[in-house]
Amino acid sequence: MPTMKLSRTLSAATASYGAFALARPSHLPDALGSQAADRDGLELLAQSYGVRDLAISAAGVFGSPSVVKAAMAVRIAMDLGDCALLSARTEGDVRRKVMAVTLGWGALNAVALLVDRKG
Template sequence: MHVGLLRTVGATTAVYGLAVTAWPGLLAKPSGLAEADGRTASATRTSLRPLAWRDAACGLALVLAPAGPALRTAAGLRIAADFGDAALLGVTLPGRARRRAAVAVSLGWGALSVAGVLWPASGRRDRGARP
């Protein structure tokens, strides 16, 4: 397991999740969920905030979990969330290009977490590992 990679994925998704929780338009606009004038409707903001909060929580778990089973579990949650996003957003977002982009981004982040879990142990402690 590559602890440093998992912690980096975690920190990045936590920050992104917190940002989208505060400003849902960061996700709504590129996803095609904003209004024609670029504003994000109240119902859309309400729907996106829990999704963003989930990303923040999963990311924080990756940052804080001790190396070993707890970190693998946190990574599993992150992977399930990313692959679930790919499956659901890939068939529900408006516009083929936006669906493809959402799938690519979601699969990319999920793949980074998979790589972090499957990375062969190096015999020396990862810099990001905690005892």
């Protein structure tokens, strides 16, 4: 039975981001260079990312191999959704950064899942 080692490792890394997002929600509006009027909403979004990422990461770290596969698929879908939504509301260098982070993390998770499924 596969151990899903890479997927579990990336799930643990995602959990660390979730904890960071809850502890310091101001990181998101800071990274997006948001205006003062948007800060509260983006901090709330960061907190929701924190809760979401901790929940899905728990399944990815502690679940059975089939649960880990499902958690990774959900994680990848969330990264694609984050890319679509955040890149639609940003431009220039910020949009490129948003796309690099979300698509990069999604791709890294996809590679881990593919490697683990073959193992």
